Amino acid sequence: MSWSAFWLASFVVAFLAFSLISLLIAVRGVAEIRELFAALEEERRRKGS
């Protein structure tokens, strides 16, 4: 495999992985932020009571 083909393959992997994982983050991130808020709220209530 030549250097040129190797770098092309690396770039394709990098670009596809970046795009797919970003999509995954955009979709799954919302639920995680809701969970974080719920946990912080719960802790605040626990400390307040």
Added chain:
Amino acid sequence: MSAPAIVSPFSWLDGAIAVLSLVATLWIGVRVKRYVGTLEDYLVASRGMGLYVGAASLLSTEVGIITFMYQAQFGFVAGFSAFVVGLLTLAVCLLVGRTGFVITRLREMEILTVPEYFEKRYGRSVRVLAGLLMAVGGSLNLGIFPIIEARFLAVVTGIPGQYLGWTMAVLLLVALAYTAIGGMVSLIVTNYVQYVFLAAGTVVVTLVCLREVGWGSMVGAVEGHMGGRGFDPVADLGTGFILWQVLLWIALMTVWQSVAMRTFSTRDAAVGRRMFTLTGFLFLGRALIPMAWGIAALAFFWGRSAPAVIPEAATPLARIERLDARLGETFRGDLEAGRLESALPQVDLLERLAREEASRTPEAFRFVARAAERKGEIGLLAMPWMLAATLPTGLLGLVLAGMLAASISTYAGYFLGWSAIIAQDIVGPLLSSRGAAVLSGDEGSATPAGPSGLVPSQALGMTDRARLRLTRVTVVALTVFIMIWSLVYHLPGPAYFYLQVTANLFMAPTLIAVVGGLYWRRASAAGATLAFVLGALTSLAYLVPSLKLDVATAGNLSWALAVAGFVAGSILFPRHPLRDPQEGPS
């Protein structure tokens, strides 16, 4: 006839998209303030961060406009060889993610900053010394971000020079506002939104590059411009540089404060490890994608250029001198107007002639160096100029929103990271003189004992509320410093080297002292102190011109001397069984 100047098509629509994205970020960041009650909420979001927002937060913090610029510059000057750094980053992330090297142990200790570990392991003086070096190196590192990023904004938006300072000030203030108010909770939420903008902008720019230039032209430009060296990283960059990058990335992924804070913020050590595995591929993209933009910019301007003409003169050296003088008259103007197709062939010609002549006349070496410096300057601005020349109105606004999101999230993450060090590891310990006894008193809001059974040492003498206030004040002070520094400081050379030297000031000794502390029972405070002193001095030696150290040699030397100092200090001055802290390897 000189080439026409590039005029950015930036319009009110683009401006509106960018401003709206900023307003939305600020609004979201400030709204989450109600969730912040304690210092732990503020610095590590009560350790409730999940996998996907963790990855988004980590990447948003470590990607700013400056990252895109220096990575593109690296691709421009080194071609595809630069890609090796991205592959090394992926390998390091996967290694850390799979093995949990350092991060699992630090996460389980439930600390807030890396130097906090040093107090537990080596004592307070090491904590303060490490904190001081980190604060100085980190703040100086952050201090040039606005200088570089202002150049990007000037090119892409066409904002006149007199408004650039104000523009950067507004960006810093937006980051300051929600960081000071909401801390890590604000950061996690805004980082998520910013990541979506950043990722969209990155994908758009990549597709535009491939459509405008094409992969074949990029390969052709590197071949024509650099030959085999543009593809073979060992021949181009050398094994010394590659070794140093491996060490540097291991340190960055484990003990660099803004990265470590994300580890400390995860729900548990397992989520931290999975976050690194997932982020490894994002870090691969963080390197390779902007490097490819830099190569595309090289192909873009190289394809538009005409061959430079060799000036008439009696001797080869005189021809070189005349060419250099001609460049001296036109280079700055060409760079500021985007006429890179004029400047690039002349700089290339100067470098080629000077290299050929240097074997006969050593005096020609200075022209080789001058050509390389100018090529670096072109490389820094080539990518923004290509974007200004190719992106249409509307898309430019979307890309700018992505770039601004990347930048503000970096400022916010670094403000919190470095101010946490300043407040918790320098000012806090120095201010506290009342000792641990206060914790058993009536100051009930002080942080309770961690899982190790030890009271977090930074709590000594200060209530949780006081530490939170101190950290917020430090965030503000740091922002003021960055604003002033970016106004008064002028970069002496390439940004990449400045960034490496300031980071090197503490990276090697920090990782060595952490690894030694965690895994070597005989590691002592004297060893850690010696590692910090020698590691920092070697990095500073790079700034002494008479020593003629290149950046990779200075970097590797810093690691070697820090290891030597750590081992020698620990063996010669071992831990005192009664006086020294007891938290060692288990």
